[in-house]
Amino acid sequence: MRQLRTLNDLSITEINYLLTQAEKPIAPLNGFYTAANLFFEASTRTKYSFEMAEAKLGIHKFDFAAQASSLEKGESLYDTLKTFESFGTDLLVIRHPQARYYQELEGLNIPIINAGDGAGDHPTQSLLDLLTMKQEFGTLLGLHVVIAGDILHSRVANTNAKILEQLGARVSYAGPAEWMPPHISAKQLLTMDEAVKQADVMMMLRIQTERHDGKAFWSKQSYHNRFGLTEEREQKMLPHAIIMHPAPVNRGVELADSLVEAERSRIFKQVQNGVLVRQSVLKYLLETKGAKRYENIV
Amino acid sequence: MRQLRTLNDLSITEINYLLTQAEKPIAPLNGFYTAANLFFEASTRTKYSFEMAEAKLGIHKFDFAAQASSLEKGESLYDTLKTFESFGTDLLVIRHPQARYYQELEGLNIPIINAGDGAGDHPTQSLLDLLTMKQEFGTLLGLHVVIAGDILHSRVANTNAKILEQLGARVSYAGPAEWMPPHISAKQLLTMDEAVKQADVMMMLRIQTERHDGKAFWSKQSYHNRFGLTEEREQKMLPHAIIMHPAPVNRGVELADSLVEAERSRIFKQVQNGVLVRQSVLKYLLETKGAKRYENIV
Amino acid sequence: MRQLRTLNDLSITEINYLLTQAEKPIAPLNGFYTAANLFFEASTRTKYSFEMAEAKLGIHKFDFAAQASSLEKGESLYDTLKTFESFGTDLLVIRHPQARYYQELEGLNIPIINAGDGAGDHPTQSLLDLLTMKQEFGTLLGLHVVIAGDILHSRVANTNAKILEQLGARVSYAGPAEWMPPHISAKQLLTMDEAVKQADVMMMLRIQTERHDGKAFWSKQSYHNRFGLTEEREQKMLPHAIIMHPAPVNRGVELADSLVEAERSRIFKQVQNGVLVRQSVLKYLLETKGAKRYENIV
Known part of the structure; x- marks a missing residue:
């Protein structure tokens, strides 16, 4: 190499x-x-x-x-x-x-x-994401990872999806239809309400406003309600499931402010990794x- | 701590x-x-x-x-x-x-x-000021320190005054009435001409023009004449008295250009400390x- | 020192x-x-x-x-x-x-x-230039160095010329007449076509556009044709002759793009030195x- x-x-x-x-x-x-x-x-x-x-x-x-x-x-x-x-x-x-x-x-x-x-x-971001999941679950085999949010503009979503599948994980997606790349199939798509009940890992992505040419699609609040990890949705997550986010977090948009340092959040653990x-x-x-x-x- | x-x-x-x-x-x-x-x-x-x-x-x-x-x-x-x-x-x-x-x-x-x-x-500034006086006089007990200039906008004036008094020094003030905080009593106030004759330490403050919202109160020359440490005033200082200033100095305003590196100036000694x-x-x-x-x- | x-x-x-x-x-x-x-x-x-x-x-x-x-x-x-x-x-x-x-x-x-x-x-630039020539030729004695280009605005041209002559080299110049300082004599001036045939070292200078007050004298192409080290001119250089340039190079202006990393170029060797x-x-x-x-x- x-x-x-x-x-x-x-x-x-x-x-x-x-x-x-x-x-x-x-x-x-x-x-x-x-x-x-x-x-x-x-x-x-x-x-x-x-x-x-x-x-x-x-x-x-x-x-x-x-x-x-x-x-x-x-x-x-x-x-x-x-x-x-x-x-x-x-x-x-x-x-x-x-x-x-x-x-x-x-x-x-x-x-x-x-x-x-x-x-x-962003290969080292992908590696730190893998390390965080490996630490948590020992293996990626059979893990259900939901990648949620701005898939289209994210530099880790596609890389992560590919390597996760190679390592035996199942990848689903949630988020606005406008931000889904064409190669994602309908059966891989979940609503956020479905996603939180099934995921071992909720991998939230940052809204890359700096790559959107100034076009705002939703108000922060309406995005949060429809596609965000709200406090209500977090309550429906599996007991062992974790929250990841590459950060910086748009607090109150991709996820509720209170969840950034929640017990199941690994956001600062990712930084450490x-x-x-x-x-x-x-x-x-x-x-x-x-x-x-x-x-x-x- | x-x-x-x-x-x-x-x-x-x-x-x-x-x-x-x-x-x-x-x-x-x-x-x-x-x-x-x-x-x-x-x-x-x-x-x-x-x-x-x-x-x-x-x-x-x-x-x-x-x-x-x-x-x-x-x-x-x-x-x-x-x-x-x-x-x-x-x-x-x-x-x-x-x-x-x-x-x-x-x-x-x-x-x-x-x-x-x-x-x-600005606690480490206060500590270096204390060290400079301690080096010079061995103790702060009984020392007469005059803090002069822009008291109101200074982040060390109040901290220094408090700790100096706790350590046994006497603190007086000189400078424009507009820049004196309300808690300063009349008997603590000196004119610059009075101050230089009594002080063991003339602690000059920087005019914090960047915190004045662009309002200029005096021309540089008139400020220097009324409230600055001029060459004439320096001559009236006690033989052992020292000049301090946190710097950067507005040369020719708070003190005469020639005094910055004068024998009794401790300005670069403060930097060292x-x-x-x-x-x-x-x-x-x-x-x-x-x-x-x-x-x-x- | x-x-x-x-x-x-x-x-x-x-x-x-x-x-x-x-x-x-x-x-x-x-x-x-x-x-x-x-x-x-x-x-x-x-x-x-x-x-x-x-x-x-x-x-x-x-x-x-x-x-x-x-x-x-x-x-x-x-x-x-x-x-x-x-x-x-x-x-x-x-x-x-x-x-x-x-x-x-x-x-x-x-x-x-x-x-x-x-x-x-720019004394350390002059030293690295000297080192590069010393490495190449062992001595500067008898070396013919042509300094070419923007002599007037260069901070190394004059220093280099002086020290080169002190160390026994012969210095000639090529470039626009407008950029020749008055002290250069007519017999020291060469055209680029003469220069490439005689020089042991073609010391190209950077056009210091940032010191020209926005005045452009030539188009890039016409400068290159008249005063640049073109591919054609490089072919006429002595077999052992080298190309130097302090960099950054305006590629295609002072010298042809392909010459920057040519075999006889010492441009990145100069950086190393x-x-x-x-x-x-x-x-x-x-x-x-x-x-x-x-x-x-x-």
């Missing part, structure tokens, strides 16, 4: 390895490693969780600020990243609004971890790439 | 302990600690002095950039900070324009150091909170 | 020492050192290459963000830097749009490395200044 652009860059064996490693105690890497974190979109969870993972592994991070860089002078993304490669940077972590931005970076000789490409993928899977991915990528090591520097 | 929101979170014993520790040689902490520095207002002294203190203690810092975070997507301050808590961050350092911003953060389970809350408090007291506070807060330690990481 | 404002702060012996040291294996410094990086202009190469050099030497860096600092409250550059001096910072790295900004900083007692002052100097010479300069400056060391911290 030289890249983690989408989950397709990983075999099922590798995914299992990364999840297993994520829960083991972590020690700093031997040698001097550097990662450049390049976030071209706003981020709290992903950005700082990569930073935390890097810090724990003893990886020196470069915090790239696009607006104060030569991108301002018209330099291309490729030339900017080639510059980091020339510095001897060991790894790039990139979030970019353009889907599949990595396709124009094929000339680089440095591993990239995709930290989100527009409405494309984000650090673990990113450690695991960083370590694996650096160890398997035959990365330059500056053995004389520790 | 789990928080340092105002000096009221500290007993007099703790204040003395922190000041004593501040002057002792410092070594990096054992274990892996992280602090998130969240500055929602412009800052040079406070921000980088916390960074320096953290660096010397070997604490890994997160430099939170609000404008590139999920706050942009409407996430609340509480959810943002809960996210840092979930990462396993050991401590938060926060400057925020809203007075008592910390009141809405009571659900967090992570210590906060208040690095300034609007026109509210800021690093020392922040080291002391960070160390104390981490050691007494039973903070998570990642013993396998050093 | 306490400062590196221009190459004039270095003797020829020191320059040779710095270039020799640059190629030796590097180890982290003993002791706790801090550098404040203050970039008041956009930068990718220089900024992050200093960061990389600092990281490898184990120097803790402060990443100063002007727009979130007290400069916003009207504080002067001098007072801002005096503040960093008071923190105990060991070294300042400064890029500033104002030529000779360092002249107003003479009261400081802390070493400055100039990382670019407007259209003034930038890290090496900056390590060398940082180490030398810290070791020779009798810098404060906090021996108890490692």
